[in-house]
Amino acid sequence: MNIKKAILGGLLILAGFVAAGGRADAQTVVPGADFSISCENGGNYTLRSGPVLAPGQIVVASLHLSPRHVVPVRLIPMGDGYRYAGRGVWLDGIRDHALLYLNKYNPTACLVGRI
Structure with missing residues (x-):
């Protein structure tokens, strides 16, 4: 007993x-971040990520292409760099240099910085 x-x-x-x-x-909540994307085509875009519960979790974000055109994207870790991919658009980058693909075979060079 x-x-x-x-x-x-x-x-x-x-x-x-x-x-x-x-x-x-x-x-443990890690807040989201806002990034400014300045491209060679003269476009300035905003990438806003949402909060996550812990570092290393899946990050979803919204890529603001224009005031009325917002594309939901998801972070895909790529070894040394990163990729935010959404329907018909993706952003490949390493640190502050990135390529924005608005069309499949036509990348645009961009600089990424925190807002």
Whole structure:
């Protein structure tokens, strides 16, 4: 009978530690960021990413091509660089240099900076 109480008590204590650790992780929120994209074609675009619960999670963003044309995009890590891809448009880059593909075979060189 004492062994059953000891096992039950140990499981309850373990469950308490797991619940406390889960609450601490759930409150870690990394805010989104805004980026300015200045391209050689004279276009200036904005990329706004949403908040995530922890670093390394899937990041979705919105690429503002014009005031009325916003494309939802998703971050795809690419080794040294990054790719934000959406329907019919994507942005490939390394640090502050990027190529914006508005058409499949016609990239535009751009500079990316934080707002």
